[in-house]
Amino acid sequence: TGTPLAGRVAVVSGASSGIGAATALRLAELGASVAVLARRKDRLEELTAAITAAGGTAITIAVDVTGRDAVQDAAAQVADRLGTADLVVNNAGVQLISPITDLRQDDWQRQIDLNITGVMNVIGAFLPHLTTAAEAGRPADLITTSSIAATRILEKFSVYSGTKAYISHLTRLLRVELGPKNIRVATIEPGMVDTELPSHVTDPDAGALMEGLLTEIDPLQPADVAETVAFIAASPRHVNLTEITILPTAQA
Ligand code: NDP
Numbered sequence: 001t002g003t004p005l006a007g008r009v010a011v012v013s014g015a016s017s018g019i020g021a022a023t024a025l026r027l028a029e030l031g032a033s034v035a036v037l038a039r040r041k042d043r044l045e046e047l048t049a050a051i052t053a054a055g056g057t058a059i060t061i062a063v064d065v066t067g068r069d070a071v072q073d074a075a076a077q078v079a080d081r082l083g084t085a086d087l088v089v090n091n092a093g094v095q096l097i098s099p100i101t102d103l104r105q106d107d108w109q110r111q112i113d114l115n116i117t118g119v120m121n122v123i124g125a126f127l128p129h130l131t132t133a134a135e136a137g138r139p140a141d142l143i144t145t146s147s148i149a150a151t152r153i154l155e156k157f158s159v160y161s162g163t164k165a166y167i168s169h170l171t172r173l174l175r176v177e178l179g180p181k182n183i184r185v186a187t188i189e190p191g192m193v194d195t196e197l198p199s200h201v202t203d204p205d206a207g208a209l210m211e212g213l214l215t216e217i218d219p220l221q222p223a224d225v226a227e228t229v230a231f232i233a234a235s236p237r238h239v240n241l242t243e244i245t246i247l248p249t250a251q252a
Contacts, residue, residue, distance in 0.1 A: 003031030004234040008139070010034045011078055011085045013065055013122055014092030016043035018195030019145060022222035023089055023229045028056035030230055032087060035078045037061050057082070065092050065118040068125075075125035086133035087233050090122045090144040093163075097156045097210070098203035107202055108159045115163035119144060119170075127183075134182040139237045142178070143229055144171060146187045148245060156206050164189075168243065175242055184240040186232050191247035192219040217250040 010027045014020035016038035028034045028051040036044045041062035051058035059081050063074045078085050093115045096107035123142070134140040149157050150164040171187040178185050198210035225246060232241045 005087070005230070006031030008032040008087050008233070009078070009082045009085045009133075010087040010089065010233075011037065011074075011122075011126060012089040012091060013037045013118070014145075015047065016040040018197065019190070019193060019222045019225045020089070020091045021047055022226040023091065024058065025051060026223065026226040026230050027087065027089075027233070028058055029054070030234065032233075033057040033059075033082045035059050035061055035074075035082055035085070037063050037065065037074060038092065039064050065121055066113045068121045071118075071121040071125040075129065078126075079129070084132045084136075085126055085129040086138050087141045088122065088126045088130060088143065089229055090119050090142065092118055092122075093145060093147075093197075094200055095147075095149075095160045095197050096201055096203075097160055097206040098201070099156055099206075100158050102203060104202060111159050111163050115160070116166055119167060123174075130178075130183050131181065139233070140183045141186065141233050142174070142183060143186045143188065143232055145225075146171070146189045148189050148191050148247065150189055156203075156209075171243065175240070179240060182237070184232070186240065186242050186244070188225060188228055188232075189243065189245045190220060190225050191245075191251045192217065193225060194219045194221055217248050219248045219251075220246065 010032040012020050012024045015024045015036035024034045024036045044060040048058040048060045061074045063070045065071050098104045130140040144167050146167040147164040149161040150168040175185040201207035
């Protein structure tokens with residue numbers, strides 16, 4: 001069938017641009033109801049309007065995922081408006097690379113707050129949903145966006161890479177606990193994807209480095225990563241793809 005995700009209730013964080021927006025679109029196209037989370041409400045509303053216009057179901061939840069209570073509230077809203085979430089795409093993240101000796105401590109903190117604490121807030125709020133879904137015999141997926149930076153040793157990437165290494169290893173640890181409960185746990189480690197990610201870098205040299213790399217190779221498009229998320233979620237319930245690296249072919 002063309003709608004392998006019919007009946008699924010998806011939540012996508014960081015859905016106002018880039019990988020998250022493309023993922024929400026694709027999951028909806030494949031039949032899932034989708035709750036889209038991020039701070040920029042206008043962007044989320046454009047996305048939900050596009051999904052609805054195409055015959056899908058989507059709701060906007062404007063939320064800063066670094067706030068634990070706000071994410072708990074988002075989970076309650078999903079329960080009320082769409083039902084129990086069974087496909088959680090924990091994707092919001094920020095990359096603020098710089099030389100460590102610059103001591104850009106605000107940038108360090110922002111990355112830790114979003115890429116680690118934000119991810120844990122989403123897990124804390126939505127794991128009860130996934131548990132309920134799995135106990136009811138439904139597929140249940142927790143998919144987090146990591147990066148090839150989790151394993152590569154790249155200059156100026158220290159804090160960002162540290163947060164992504166945390167995500168990749170967290171995935172391995174969660175799988176041991178959640179697999180036996182029939183909750184699938186996966187992480188995707190993309191290489192260069194053409195998104196707004198480099199636009200937030202505060203160090204001009206590092207920003208130029210990122211933009212340069214994007215023009216030198218034919219990067220992944222957000223839809224390429226979205227397709228990977230869809231593939232993980234549409235796999236038979238006994239199949240757990242756990243760690244998937246996806247690179248632009250020309251990226252070394
Ligand atoms: P974007 O900058 O386009 O997307 C980031 C998303 O996160 C936006 O929707 C943004 O929305 C959201 N976000 C930022 N801060 C918060 C917050 N406090 N609360 C809620 N949402 C927030 O970049 P990408 O699509 O590239 O990034 C998505 C993920 O992919 C990230 O985890 C990133 O680390 C990872 N990744 C990206 C790669 C790339 O090359 N682009 C490579 C490997 C991994 P808003 O500002 O509206 O809140």
